[in-house]
Amino acid sequence: MTHYDIQDWRRTYTGRAFEPRDLQIINRIGNPMQRILVMNSKGGSGKTTLATNLCGYLASKGEQVALFDYDPQGSSSHWLGRRAEQLPPIHGVEAFRAPPSGATRSWQMRLPPETERVIVDAPAGVGGVLLMDLIRSADVVLVPVLPSPIDLHAARNFIIELQRHGRQLGVVPQLGVVANRVRRRTRAYQSMTHALGEVGLPVAGVLRDTQNYVHAVESGRAVVELPSRAARQDRCDWEHLGGWLDREQAACMAYPEEVKRAQA
Ligand SMILES: Nc1ncnc2c1ncn2[C@@H]1O[C@H](COP(=O)(O)OP(=O)(O)OP(=O)(O)O)[C@@H](O)[C@H]1O
Numbered sequence: 001m002t003h004y005d006i007q008d009w010r011r012t013y014t015g016r017a018f019e020p021r022d023l024q025i026i027n028r029i030g031n032p033m034q035r036i037l038v039m040n041s042k043g044g045s046g047k048t049t050l051a052t053n054l055c056g057y058l059a060s061k062g063e064q065v066a067l068f069d070y071d072p073q074g075s076s077s078h079w080l081g082r083r084a085e086q087l088p089p090i091h092g093v094e095a096f097r098a099p100p101s102g103a104t105r106s107w108q109m110r111l112p113p114e115t116e117r118v119i120v121d122a123p124a125g126v127g128g129v130l131l132m133d134l135i136r137s138a139d140v141v142l143v144p145v146l147p148s149p150i151d152l153h154a155a156r157n158f159i160i161e162l163q164r165h166g167r168q169l170g171v172v173p174q175l176g177v178v179a180n181r182v183r184r185r186t187r188a189y190q191s192m193t194h195a196l197g198e199v200g201l202p203v204a205g206v207l208r209d210t211q212n213y214v215h216a217v218e219s220g221r222a223v224v225e226l227p228s229r230a231a232r233q234d235r236c237d238w239e240h241l242g243g244w245l246d247r248e249q250a251a252c253m254a255y256p257e258e259v260k261r262a263q264a
């Protein structure tokens with residue numbers, strides 16, 4: 001199985017041996033594009049919640065977003081199907097399905113030319129060729145982790161495996177853990193932040209444990225798109241995560257210039 005049509009994505013800097021994540025991918029109208037893979041081998045950690053809310057958050061900022069659903073459960077496609085027409089649009093691809101008869105895989109996986117962010121919702125327990133394809137085609141991997149010792153232990157092993165595959169493939173996507181379903185004052189959360197600090201994993205964001213996520217999914221929205229004041233704290237959480245992703249992208253874009261300056 002092949003991932004979406006990477007051959008069509010031109011790179012701004014060629015002819016030098018940069019690490020792939022240091023090469024800025026641009027879209028077909030010449031603007032930067034960031035590919036974000038949401039993945040964790042463990043079921044129920046919040047992959048779909050994170051992927052769909054990220055899409056809604058970015059679209060509400062006026063960005064052109066594409067959502068690739070690789071999970072045969074089709075949960076993020078179902079969320080997109082519920083999204084009202086008045087809300088900012090998101091391009092959806094049911095990547096878990098075979099292309100319709102008469103169509104090619106690359107036609108099915110095509111992106112609108114102006115796409116600025118690609119979000120991939122991966123299934124639990126993904127492995128083999130699909131895992132390799134997904135890692136190869138990501139600039140950033142976000143790993144949602146629940147605040148429990150068992151989940152943290154599983155996530156740590158998963159991240160080690162991810163890094164090993166990345167080295168095999170010669171790609172180094174940036175990793176960010178997203179602590180999900182967090183109750184900030186609990187001991188479980190405090191031990192989680194402590195443990196993450198000890199293993200040196202970057203924390204890209206923290207999402208509260210709140211029914212707002214359940215209400216949002218019912219109407220094809222992100223929590224930031226809920227009209228209620230109850231989601232104020234969640235908007236802050238999303239600004240934080242959005243800022244982390246923007247800094248990642250900016251660092252990636254700055255890198256070749258720094259190399260050029262160092263060589264001058
Ligand atoms: N921050 C949160 N606050 C409250 N509920 C949440 C939160 N994140 C996820 N949930 C709930 O937890 C459940 C699992 O979340 P989700 O479907 O996003 O996980 P997943 O990792 O995609 O699962 P799967 O492995 O089955 O694809 C859902 O019912 C979702 O509404």
Ligand SMILES: [Mg+2]
Binds near residue numbers: 047048049075123
């Ligand atoms: Mg899911």
